[in-house]
Amino acid sequence: MNDVKKDLKKPAKIMLREIVDKVYAEAWEAKKRGEPVGWSSSKFPAEIAETLGLKVCYPENQAAAIAAKHGGKRMCEYAESLGYDNDICGYARISLAFAAGAECEEKPMPQPDFLLCCNNICNCMTKWYENIARMHNIPLIMIDIPYNNTPEVNDENITYIRAQFENAIKQLEKISGKKFNTEKFKRVCENANRTAKAWLKACSFCQYKPSPLSGFDLFNHMAVVVTARCRKESAEAFEALAAEYEESVNNGTSTWHYDENYRIMFEGIPCWPELQNLFRPLKEKGINTTAIVYAPAFGFVYNNMDEMIRAYCKAPNSVCLETGVDWREGICRENKVDGILVHYNRSCKPWSGYMPEMERRFRKDLGVAVVGFDGDQADPRNFANAQYITRVEGLYEIMESKKNGGL
């Protein structure tokens, strides 16, 4: 009895970590049983594979974990030795290296029997997965989401994507040997919605001053939204996380253990190999991150198939400039930021490609300090700590000057 109680009190952080571990453990078990295991891009409609009971791993999540454990350079170099240019996204290079057989103790996962590719986040995905399909000679299920130039998604896009969803279901029925059960699909969608709502709720606690959390925590917790958003336990874990934050607000505690002199949005994904370096000047100067773009980007809620399709059209890098700006300015206002630190991520062309224009809009619309630095989410060779420190100092100075009534 006592044990159960203790278990109920498990910190949400642990619950979340265990969920990701379980996703990979289940994939290994499925592989051992001889069941097909898939690899999926982070914003492929996970609801489909989940409904069919297929076990799936997530190369982007794997690449982030490898990079955070300092295996990024080694894996990237391995991919380069196979002929992949160092200009290519670091996640793709790490994943291609792993698929080609590079040793990787940081985060091993079963090799794939089928691939789920959705290019809403980038076109790089298309060729990355094609390359893996070629290496392993396995089926590739491709859902193409055309880029949007307006905040609304056009009806012809919905019709096109709906047909692809149906196609994907048929292909996956064959792979799984199961019939697609619409009742189960409904339940899976309910879970996904509940997870998204709980994720958004947890993220929303950044609005409190001081914030009960360090925004960087959310980058870690995001792994669950990527790998397990259709599971009930994910929703429960995020609900628990939100409850913890609520308690912290009431108790005046926080996972950010430093001064909160300033609050910023961290634009983009962090440089995983450099988390310590990223963090150091921020904590020294008491700058907490209270806004990250992944909050709205993964918090999608829908009520029917059409809405679900529209939701999958709204990924970072698939929305137009105006929607991208809206998302960011929304969370900057809600979470009361004083500045924005823009990561010019060498790995991510679609993301970094409109950042200079976004910077201008942030300055104009929000009047906050905006400073950029050069980095990479996975390849440490593209990050210079000295430049980063100088830029954070610059950001701090502008925020100070604004606070003191300067420009």
Next chain:
Amino acid sequence: MTDIEILLAQFEEIANNPKKQLEQYISEGKKVIGCYPYYVPEELIYAAGMIPMGLWGKRGNPNKAKEYFAPFYCSLVQMNLEMALNGDLQKLSGVVHTTLCDTLRPSSQNFRVAMDKIPMIFLAHPQNRKPEFGVEYTMAIYSKMLNQLEEIVGRKVSAGDIKEAIKVYNENRQAKREFVKNAGMHPELISAVQRSAVLKSSYFMEKHLHTTMLNELNKMLQASPIEEWHGTRVVTSGIICDNPSFLKILDDNRIAIAADDVAHESRSFRKDAPYNEDPIRSLAVQFADQDQDTILYDPSLNSRPSHIIDLVKNSNAQGVIVLMMTFCDPEEMEYPSLYNALKEAKIPCLKIGYNHQITDFGQARTSLQAFAEVLSMKN
């Protein structure tokens, strides 16, 4: 000057002076629409009585474009924006912007913001282009594009107009394919520099006029006796390869271009639009039929390397030169598969970095000289 040389000089004059062409059209009261790469159905523009002109960047360094792009974006897109910001495109009545790669996605947004005075026709092609639902989606976006063109030109475009345009374009594609073959057979008459100019000029010309000139050239080439070529023959592959200083190195080293897999060249005219009662469907099916391209999803997974190997064999080439556009991730992503396939087929391959900023091809010259030697030993 021989008749062939006179004609070639005309092509070169046009290829090297797009601005002059543009001025000419504007002075004739014609409307001009700029077209980003790739696969813009120019037929619709032609059918609307306007002139499509290709926007593939230009030689030089981005300066103002740096306000929009970090340095790690291809020079094609950077230089298009540079031209726009320098006012070179202000006489255009519209620009069609595509989105098939990760650089074109944000580029479409940057261009729209930077050039807010010129209507941007946004064209997001499908990757799942082959199934019927893909064809229907393409039809829908092409129809929208047509509506925007009609607004610009101020009149309706009939199905008949489009069918006629398709005919004109199919003829032009046919003529270009023939020219590529003829140029490959007559490197003594057509240098690499001239070959590029003939193909490039079509981006700045009304297609029926280009076809007329090209048919004449083709006829002359076909009538010329085949001479023994004291040099080597290659297939070129890449996005674009139009820098005369670079091409001259090929000529200096007697490396003939026997065929190409270049987006700016053969990839753009490989497929005709098949006849259909609905001409929008013809164009959508034409796009669905496109294959063997680094920026297109390949459901068969491996068609491009075998296509290039076939090109080498069918054109009697001895090797492949890959012009790797700097910062072009689709091309980079597909390079290892190509390299491995060529290696297996024992076809020598040379990769050379290429972009619009390079002025000194000294390093390329050295590699090409060495490559020419390797190839000549294969003979």
